[in-house]
Amino acid sequence: MPRPNRSEERRAELIPILARAFADLGYASATTAALAEAAGLRENQLYRLWPSKKAMFLATIEHLYDLQTRWWSQMLAESDPAEAARRILEEEGRHRGESGLHRIIFAGLSEADDPEIRAAMANFYQRFHKFIVTVLKRKPGPNDCATPPPLAAWSLIALGTFSNIARELDIFGIPTQRRLMSEVGAALAGLDD
Amino acid sequence: MPRPNRSEERRAELIPILARAFADLGYASATTAALAEAAGLRENQLYRLWPSKKAMFLATIEHLYDLQTRWWSQMLAESDPAEAARRILEEEGRHRGESGLHRIIFAGLSEADDPEIRAAMANFYQRFHKFIVTVLKRKPGPNDCATPPPLAAWSLIALGTFSNIARELDIFGIPTQRRLMSEVGAALAGLDD
DNA sequence: TTATAATGTAAGTATGTACTTACGCCTCCG
DNA sequence: CGGAGGCGTAAGTACATACTTACATTATAA
Numbered sequence: 283m284p285r286p287n288r289s290e291e292r293r294a295e296l297i298p299i300l301a302r303a304f305a306d307l308g309y310a311s312a313t314t315a316a317l318a319e320a321a322g323l324r325e326n327q328l329y330r331l332w333p334s335k336k337a338m339f340l341a342t343i344e345h346l347y348d349l350q351t352r353w354w355s356q357m358l359a360e361s362d363p364a365e366a367a368r369r370i371l372e373e374e375g376r377h378r379g380e381s382g383l384h385r386i387i388f389a390g391l392s393e394a395d396d397p398e399i400r401a402a403m404a405n406f407y408q409r410f411h412k413f414i415v416t417v418l419k420r421k422p423g424p425n426d427c428a429t430p431p432p433l434a435a436w437s438l439i440a441l442g443t444f445s446n447i448a449r450e451l452d453i454f455g456i457p458t459q460r461r462l463m464s465e466v467g468a469a470l471a472g473l474d475d
Numbered sequence: 476m477p478r479p480n481r482s483e484e485r486r487a488e489l490i491p492i493l494a495r496a497f498a499d500l501g502y503a504s505a506t507t508a509a510l511a512e513a514a515g516l517r518e519n520q521l522y523r524l525w526p527s528k529k530a531m532f533l534a535t536i537e538h539l540y541d542l543q544t545r546w547w548s549q550m551l552a553e554s555d556p557a558e559a560a561r562r563i564l565e566e567e568g569r570h571r572g573e574s575g576l577h578r579i580i581f582a583g584l585s586e587a588d589d590p591e592i593r594a595a596m597a598n599f600y601q602r603f604h605k606f607i608v609t610v611l612k613r614k615p616g617p618n619d620c621a622t623p624p625p626l627a628a629w630s631l632i633a634l635g636t637f638s639n640i641a642r643e644l645d646i647f648g649i650p651t652q653r654r655l656m657s658e659v660g661a662a663l664a665g666l667d668d
Numbered sequence: 669t670t671a672t673a674a675t676g677t678a679a680g681t682a683t684g685t686a687c688t689t690a691c692g693c694c695t696c697c698g
Numbered sequence: 699c700g701g702a703g704g705c706g707t708a709a710g711t712a713c714a715t716a717c718t719t720a721c722a723t724t725a726t727a728a
Contacts, residue, residue: 284673284674285673285674285675285724285726285727286674286725286726286727287673288674289674310503313715313716314715314717315715315716324677324678325716325717326676326678326717326718326719327676329716329717329718330674330675334717335715335716335717388584391584391643392501392503392582392584400643400644400645403644404644404645407644407646429659432651433651433654433658433659434659436637436641436647436655437634440633440634440636440637440638441633443637444629444633444636445633447636448629450593451584451593451597451600452593453597453600453601458625458626458629461626462626462629462630465622465626466626466627469622477695477697477701477703477704478694478695478696478702478703478704478705479697479703479704480704482704506685506686507686507687508684508686518686519687519689519707520706522686522687523704523705527687
């Protein structure tokens, strides 16, 4: 007789909003009041959907991981691996992390004392790495640059991560960012055009 | 007639302690109470030496920059540039950032909304980059890998930065870390042994 | 209609934090 | 020695924050 429980759906609707807030403000500055306002709710209502602010943050990480993975998988399905990798690098260089994922990573890094948050982020990177290694290994032809795929994959991740740091700090402009990802990235991946 | 002012000396003595505390705890968790306890003082006494917690943090960044630069310069003075670069990469891989510099960088990144902190960190990276470019250009012999020095320098910085992130999150072990810095790093720098 | 739980609104609590004030002792220099 | 400032100790303030409680309103399924 009561009204149906729509908690699951509400969580799904709200997480992108929370993600944006965490990305814009960082973990510490994203106060529960700010999160609630961003969602157009009262703090109270958020706490009916998640038990704590940390839970909201962890849910955000999970959500971003899903988004990213879905996108990559789609790219992989649409074109051959080498082409997909190239396009991913290009995109990463162009609108570098507008999802705000990197800001959330930084926020998490400074909260990395918390074991749960650490674990979530480590898991994120491990799966990211595995994915890229798979892509690199599927690449046809001989490996000219001779960097083994696992090492090359970590290097690519490093380039992407630092690019976002650099953007955050206005260290270098978009052209440099793009060259970093496409030139150096392509060399590391063994895609020489 | 009063006693002489030893503020300058006390600041110099305390900064390494503050640096350690910021590195261990992160900016937000390094409360003024915690900083004072680490220094064996009362919060009060810290505030007699610096006007704010932010000032303590900025002083910390400056101090670490000086430390790092001194070390590099020394390496450069002792051996030829190529050898110095190789040794720096090796060292960076070995005791990867035990100074805690990287943790302070992360702490700063999530506080990067603050323009002063952003500026201090951007300045840090810019000077770092200039230094590495100089080293790379001094390298004798033809550049086989053909990555232009500025781009290669950013790539090296990216590798070092991400190595520290990876360490923070226990993403990969020391061997991988060392190979990342020496193999990929050396390839980027054009040092092939 | 009606009981029931979901939802909305508002106020409150306990705690932590950056930063301050007050005060007394100690040390150096004239 | 004497006093002006350096130094140590302690308490306090104003505010922000994560999280809670209380209660009214609404929508549903029987």
